[in-house]
Amino acid sequence: MSICSQKIRGALFQIGVPFASSELIIMPPLSENYAAEYVELRMSSAIARSRPFVSGYTGSSSVENEGFDPLAVPTLVDHHRGEAVADSRLIAAYLDILSGGALVPLQWQNQVWSEIAIVDAIPHAGLFYGANPDGDHRPELIRAGMQGAHSKKIELVSKRLEGLPAESSLRSAYRHKIIKEEAGREFISRPANMRGIIESTKSTIAKLDLRLAGGGGDRLVPEGLTLADIFWGVSLFRLLYLGYDWMWKDCSNVAGYAECLFTSPAIQNGVINWPGHPPGERIERWQRSGG
Numbered sequence: 001m002s003i004c005s006q007k008i009r010g011a012l013f014q015i016g017v018p019f020a021s022s023e024l025i026i027m028p029p030l031s032e033n034y035a036a037e038y039v040e041l042r043m044s045s046a047i048a049r050s051r052p053f054v055s056g057y058t059g060s061s062s063v064e065n066e067g068f069d070p071l072a073v074p075t076l077v078d079h080h081r082g083e084a085v086a087d088s089r090l091i092a093a094y095l096d097i098l099s100g101g102a103l104v105p106l107q108w109q110n111q112v113w114s115e116i117a118i119v120d121a122i123p124h125a126g127l128f129y130g131a132n133p134d135g136d137h138r139p140e141l142i143r144a145g146m147q148g149a150h151s152k153k154i155e156l157v158s159k160r161l162e163g164l165p166a167e168s169s170l171r172s173a174y175r176h177k178i179i180k181e182e183a184g185r186e187f188i189s190r191p192a193n194m195r196g197i198i199e200s201t202k203s204t205i206a207k208l209d210l211r212l213a214g215g216g217g218d219r220l221v222p223e224g225l226t227l228a229d230i231f232w233g234v235s236l237f238r239l240l241y242l243g244y245d246w247m248w249k250d251c252s253n254v255a256g257y258a259e260c261l262f263t264s265p266a267i268q269n270g271v272i273n274w275p276g277h278p279p280g281e282r283i284e285r286w287q288r289s290g291g
């Protein structure tokens with residue numbers, strides 16, 4: 001269910017490289033992503049060394065806004081090169097290079113990366129964990145699962161931190177995760193914050209509609225399915241699943257674009273019909289029966 005992992009699976013399906021998915025249960029009480037072995041793997045990535053750890057919460061999970069979360073997914077392991085790559089944006093760039101530029105056409109680099117930055121900044125975490133104070137349309141499974149989720153995560157990370165040796169280099173990583181989760185708990189408890197991120201997301205969708213209109217209605221760039229389309233497909237599908245599709249009720253270009261993305265093999269295989277995606281009333285028509 002991790003939206004950042006969905007982006008990467010979409011990209012992997014698009015370029016058609018073989019991959020294995022080591023699925024971690026990221027929600028309490030298991031939170032397998034808090035295991036020291038996993039955090040150590042993630043800490044071996046280049047971005048872990050070049051960016052400050054996460055230290056706050058804005059509702060999005062972008063490294064640009066929040067810093068690097070050392071206890072999150074996804075992490076790509078390239079077994080040929082013996083290298084771990086973290087953060088969905090960087091992993092996507094890595095896959096583009098690996099595929100010889102199949103995801104980001106050279107002449108559309110600027111447009112594609114600027115769209116990806118926009119999607120990365122959408123406050124998906126806040127919209128997933130927090131309720132819309134003016135009508136919560138998230139599926140019951142999510143509503144129930146997110147009750148007290150930040151507190152449960154803080155408890156689990158704190159236990160893991162206590163169990164680390166005093167000299168462990170991972171201590172700071174765990175401490176920062178606690179800071180982030182505390183800030184997240186505080187953030188989503190305030191209706192004004194929730195209204196703010198809902199409003200900003202709605203405005204991001206309206207601007208997408210205008211850019212699509214400029215491109216003829218159903219394309220951001222006139223060339224195949226790019227990484228920007230994959231990121232948008234994942235993002236719009238998540239908003240639909242959470243009951244936020246009213247945001248494009250008056251945006252006919254976005255509505256048509258979403259329909260086109262949801263039927264693409266990358267989004268179908270990497271997201272909608274990836275085993276384990278929970279069913280939902282709003283997404284039923286996009287899911288293969290028994291998928």
Ligand SMILES: N[C@@H](CCC(=O)N[C@@H](CS)C(=O)NCC(=O)O)C(=O)O
Pocket residue numbers: 002003004005026031033061062063069071072073074086087088089153
């Ligand atoms: N900027 C990172 C964000 C990673 C992230 O926030 N991952 C979420 C799932 S989308 C996660 O691991 N959540 C579980 C947790 O925080 O415990 C990326 O794009 O890869």
